[in-house]
Amino acid sequence: MARPSLRTQRRxxxxxALARVLASHGAGGATIAAVAAExxxxxxxxxxxxxxxxxxxxxxxxxxxxxxxxxxxEPDDDPLLAYGRAALALGERADRVAARAWVGLFxxxxxxxxxxxxxxxxIDGEIQRLERLGGGALSSQDAAATLALVVGSLVLGAFAxxxxxxxxxxxxxxxxxxxxxx
Numbered sequence: 001m002a003r004p005s006l007r008t009q010r011r012x013x014x015x016x017a018l019a020r021v022l023a024s025h026g027a028g029g030a031t032i033a034a035v036a037a038e039x040x041x042x043x044x045x046x047x048x049x050x051x052x053x054x055x056x057x058x059x060x061x062x063x064x065x066x067x068x069x070x071x072x073x074e075p076d077d078d079p080l081l082a083y084g085r086a087a088l089a090l091g092e093r094a095d096r097v098a099a100r101a102w103v104g105l106f107x108x109x110x111x112x113x114x115x116x117x118x119x120x121x122x123i124d125g126e127i128q129r130l131e132r133l134g135g136g137a138l139s140s141q142d143a144a145a146t147l148a149l150v151v152g153s154l155v156l157g158a159f160a161x162x163x164x165x166x167x168x169x170x171x172x173x174x175x176x177x178x179x180x181x182x
Contacts, residue, residue: 011049014039015059022060022104023097030104032056057108057115064098064105065122071095080133084172087150096157103158106151123147137180149175 004012017039021030032053036043050056068086076082089095109115130143138146153168 007049010045011059012063014041014046014049015056015063018056018060019063019097019101023100027104027107030108054112054114057105057112058118060101061105061115061118061122064102067095067098080130080135080138080176081173083130083133084146084150084169084176088153088168088172099154100158102151102154106155123151134176134180137182142179146172146175146179 014035017035018030021034021038025034032046033043035056036046039046046056050059071086071089072083074082074086076085105115106119109119126147127140127143130146131138131140134143149168149172153172157168
C-alpha cells in the first residue's frame with residue numbers, strides 16, 4: 001500500500017487540530033488562527049492546504065468518517081453491535097475529541113449549506129448502512145431511530161459527559177435487541 005502524500009498527511013494533521021479546537025472551544029472558537037495555533041503552525045500554512053474554512057470542515061468530516069469506519073471494521077460476530085461499539089465506546093477506546101468534533105461539525109453544518117448537504121447525505125447513508133447491517137431485521141424507521149440514539153448520545157455526551165457516561169452502549173444494545181424481536 002502506498003504511503004499517503006505529504007499533502008494528505010498535512011491536511012489530516014490540520015483537520016485533527018480543528019477537531020481538538022472544536023472539542024475544547026466549540027464551533028465559535030474554531031478559527032483558522034486557533035487551528036494553526038493548535039497545530040503549531042502559522043495561519044498561512046492552514047490557508048496553503050485549505051481553500052477556506054469550508055474545505056477544512058470537509059477534511060475533518062472525512063477524517064472523522066475514516067476513524068469511525070476503522071473502528072467499526074473490528075471483528076465481531078454481530079456487525080450491528082460492532083457499529084454501536086465503534087460509535088459509543090467508553091474507556092480507552094473512547095474518542096472524546098471525535099465525539100465533540102462531530103457535534104461541532106453538526107453545529108457548523110446548520111450555517112453552511114454545503115456542509116449541511118454533506119452531513120445530510122452521510123446520515124441518509126448511515127441509515128441505509130444500519131438497515132444492511134441489521135440483515136433485514138431493521139426497517140428504515142428502525143435504522144433511523146438507532147442512528148438517532150447514536151447522534152443524540154454524542155450531543156448529550158458533549159454537554160453532560162460526567163452525568164451521562166456509560167448510558168448509551170447498553171441502551172443501544174437494548175434498542176437493537178428490541179427492534180430485532182419486532
